[in-house]
Amino acid sequence: MTIETEKLIQQIQDVKRRWGSRLTILAHYYCQDDVVALADFSGDSLGLSQKAAASTETEAILFCGVYFMAETADILVNYTEGSNQRNEKEIPVLMPDIGAGCPMADMASEEDAKTCKEQLSEYIDFSDVTPITYINSSAATKAFVANNNGIVCTSANADKIMNWAFERTSKILFLPDQHLGRNTAIKRGVDQNKIVLWDPLQPSLGGNTPQQIQNAQVILWKGCCPIHQRFSVDIVKKVREEHPDAIIWVHPECPQEIVKLCDGAGSTTKLIQVVNDAPAGSTLAIGTEWKLVERLRKQNPDKTFIWLGQYPSVCSNMAKSTLPKIAQVLESLDAGKPTNQVRVDVQTALAARAALKRMLEV
Ligand code: SF4
Incomplete structure (x- = not known):
C-alpha cells in the first residue's frame, strides 16, 4: 500500500469516526476491494438501499455504486409510506462520482418506453400488458412501469415477478435487460416463438410486425449489460x-x-x-x-x-468509486456542504416507490 493510499484511508476513517452511526457507507459487490473494506455494508443494490432505509440513526449516505442505485436509496430513504412529499429531514444520498452511470439502465429512457406503449397500443390492448423493469433502471423507468400497473424485479426474484405478472395479463413488456427477461421466460417455459425483441432505435414497432406483437407473450427491450455480454x-x-x-x-x-x-x-x-x-x-x-x-x-x-472470459469483465462505472473521490465527498459532507447528491423529484420518486413496494409485497 502506498503512503498516498494510507493517507486517504486515514482521512476517510477520521470522517467515519467523527460521524459514527450518523454516516452510512454502502458499497456494491462490484466495487474495488479497498472500497468494500471501508464500507459499513456491501451487497447488491436493493439490499444496500434497504439497509440504509432501516437505519434510524443515519443522517447521510455515501453510495459507492452507480447512479440508479443511489436513486433507489434516495427513494426508499427520503420518502415515507403514505406521504406524498419528501421527508422534512432529508438524508443526503451522495456518490463518490456522480457520473458513474449504468449503460444498461441508460438503454431504456422513459420517453422511449412511452413511445413503445403508444405504438403497441395501436395493435394490442396495453391494459393486457404488464411492464416489468429490472431494478437496474432509472427512477423514471420505474415510474413508467408503476404508472402502467407494472412492477420492479431483481435478478433474484425475476421468476416470481414474472409469475405474478402472468397471473394478471397475457403479455409482459420486460425492460431494460433482454437477457434477464429471456432467461426468466425460457425457464418458465414460454415458447421462444412468443418472445420478441423491441429495438427502441427502430422507427416502427421496435422492428417487429403487428402479427409478431399480437402473437408475443413476452416483449423484451433491447438492452443489455456490456459486462455480462462479454462471456463467450x-x-x-x-x-x-x-x-x-x-x-x-x-x-x-x-x-x-x-x-x-x-x-x-x-x-x-x-x-x-x-x-x-x-x-x-x-x-x-x-x-x-x-x-x-x-x-x-x-x-x-x-x-x-477459472476465468470464463477472454479478458477481465470489469465494470468501469463501478470502478469510479475510488478512495480519492470518497475522501473528497466525505470532506464536503464534513464541511456542511455535501457534493454529488442524488435527488429524485417527488413525482418520479413516489411512482417509482410504488413499483418497488409492489415488488416487495409479492
Ligand atoms: S455491471 Fe452491468 S448492469 Fe451492473 S452497473 Fe455495470 S453496466 Fe450496469
Whole structure:
C-alpha cells in the first residue's frame, strides 16, 4: 500500500469516526476491494438501499455504486409510506462520482418506453400488458412501469415477478435487460416463438410486425449489460471440456446461449453462495463482474477459479468509486456542504416507490 493510499484511508476513517452511526457507507459487490473494506455494508443494490432505509440513526449516505442505485436509496430513504412529499429531514444520498452511470439502465429512457406503449397500443390492448423493469433502471423507468400497473424485479426474484405478472395479463413488456427477461421466460417455459425483441432505435414497432406483437407473450427491450455480454460460448465449452468437474455458474444478465451451457444462473448473492457452498478442492468458473470473482478467489484459497472470459469483465462505472473521490465527498459532507447528491423529484420518486413496494409485497 502506498503512503498516498494510507493517507486517504486515514482521512476517510477520521470522517467515519467523527460521524459514527450518523454516516452510512454502502458499497456494491462490484466495487474495488479497498472500497468494500471501508464500507459499513456491501451487497447488491436493493439490499444496500434497504439497509440504509432501516437505519434510524443515519443522517447521510455515501453510495459507492452507480447512479440508479443511489436513486433507489434516495427513494426508499427520503420518502415515507403514505406521504406524498419528501421527508422534512432529508438524508443526503451522495456518490463518490456522480457520473458513474449504468449503460444498461441508460438503454431504456422513459420517453422511449412511452413511445413503445403508444405504438403497441395501436395493435394490442396495453391494459393486457404488464411492464416489468429490472431494478437496474432509472427512477423514471420505474415510474413508467408503476404508472402502467407494472412492477420492479431483481435478478433474484425475476421468476416470481414474472409469475405474478402472468397471473394478471397475457403479455409482459420486460425492460431494460433482454437477457434477464429471456432467461426468466425460457425457464418458465414460454415458447421462444412468443418472445420478441423491441429495438427502441427502430422507427416502427421496435422492428417487429403487428402479427409478431399480437402473437408475443413476452416483449423484451433491447438492452443489455456490456459486462455480462462479454462471456463467450467457446470459452464455456472449452472450460467444460478441459475441466469436466468444474462448477460453472453465471449471472442471468448473460445471454441465453451461455446460460444453457452452465450448471446454473443466479443473482450476485446466489453466485457468492454457490462459491461458499462448494466443497474444498472444487474448481469453479463464475461468470460475473471480475472484481467480485477475484475477491471470491482470494477468500477461498482452497478452491480453484477459472476465468470464463477472454479478458477481465470489469465494470468501469463501478470502478469510479475510488478512495480519492470518497475522501473528497466525505470532506464536503464534513464541511456542511455535501457534493454529488442524488435527488429524485417527488413525482418520479413516489411512482417509482410504488413499483418497488409492489415488488416487495409479492
Ligand atoms: S455491471 Fe452491468 S448492469 Fe451492473 S452497473 Fe455495470 S453496466 Fe450496469
